[in-house]
Each structure stands twice: as structure tokens, then as C-alpha cells.
Amino acid sequence: MCQIRHLKYLAPFSLLANIMLMTTFIICLYYIFEGEISYIDKRVIGNPARFPAFLSTIIFAIEGIGVVMPVENTMKKPEHFLGCPSVLVVAMTFIMTLYSILGLFGYFKYGDVLRASITLNLPLDHWPAICAKCFISLSILFTYPLHFYVVIDMFTRYTTPHIQEKYQNITQILARIAIVCFCGGIGIALPMLEQIINIVGALFYSILGLIIPGIVETIFRWENLGRFNWIMWKNMFIILFGICSLLSGCAVTISDIIIKLKERTS
Incomplete structure (x- = not known):
């Protein structure tokens, strides 16, 4: 599927993946509310030392910075992407809900034994739970090419001028295969879902989604930063928040990975 080169052809797969995710969501809610939910023994506030990891997970979950621009650029009416209401606002509100x-x-139901993916807490011998896990796997399969599109688009843009025309097609095919194998290799070598999510959120999405946009907007609007330079102050706050998320999230996650590796080797 990563050999598909046009974003519009990936849209049906993305729609199918969303349907599967919604079905999985309903199945998870079914198991959550199936039995009694206890609120008494649940902590209102977790360990403050784990807050950077939590923040990294949140950034990973809500950031779609890699596909925002390609989706907007390929929309029939890109002016509907931003604003209020808009495609972005409606979609993010729905997702955050x-x-x-x-x-x-999920926390009320499973408490501290809640795993990195709630589907891992579902029973292993119930067919709805098995379907939910299959749907999650298939949705990742169908949406991976959408995120992959941005990477290969940048690769093609910078390498095409330096490659002879007759070799461009085979080069792109091999590059797509190599990148997919590389990502798969990382997943096999480091089967730590929670830590991988945290490190990606802290390292990459903090930079791409918080720090760089704040810097770019400040530079772009330097001649008109608004009353009392509120745009500059706003962006400074976002940049500092991104830097704090980057440093603290990476530190906590790397520490977790080291501990996990030591536990496996001991």
C-alpha cells in the first residue's frame, strides 16, 4: 500500500480505518461498562514524576502535523480546513472527545493495570475483543501509508533532480520498501509500545507541532505582531512549552527504556 503515490487514492483506506476504529471504540466501551466500575480506589492525580510521559503521550495522540499541510493542499476547498467551524476544529474536537x-x-475500569493500548486489557477468548484487536491492526495498516506519504513526498522532492529520469521510478520503489522495512525493524527490535509513543511524541511532535510553528509564525508576522505584541508572547509560551515537553519527555522515556532493557537482560 505504501507504493500508492496519490493522496486521493489513500482516502478510501483512511475512511475504512476510521470505521474500524469507531467499531473498536464501541467494543471497548462495551467491555468497560459490562461489569461494575469502581471509583473509590482510583487516584485522582498520578505520580508527578510521570507527568512528562503523560504529556508526551497526549502530544503524540493529538498531533497530526505531518499530514495537516498535505491534506489541506489536496482539498477541493482548502479554505474550509481552518477557521471556526472548520474541518480541523470539528475533527480535533471529535477526536479529543x-x-x-x-x-x-478505561482508567475507572482497569485502574493501574491499564496498558499502553486498552485493547491489550480486553479478554483473549472473546470474539468481540479479538475483532477489536484485528481492527486496530488493520487500521494501522490502512493509515500508515497516509503518514508515509509526507516522508516519501519530501524524499522525492529533494532526490528527483539528482537522479536520471529512467531511474526515478525504481529509486522511489526501492526507497519506499527500504523505509517500510526500517520502520518495521525498529518495531521488532524495540517492542515497547508505550515508550515508542512517548519518545515520538516528545522528540518529534514537540519540535514539529510546537517549537517550529511558533518560530515560523513569529518570523512571518514580525512586522505586525498585534497589540502589545501578543502574537510574539503567545508563540514564546508555545516554544517554551515545547522545549520543556521535549527535554522532560525524552529524559523520562529514555530512562524507562533503559529500565526495560535492564529487566530483560537480568
């Missing part, structure tokens, strides 16, 4: 419901009631 689903995350909040599943995260809150």
Missing part, C-alpha cells in the same frame, strides 16, 4: 471518554472510563 473520544480520547477523553475512553481514557477516563
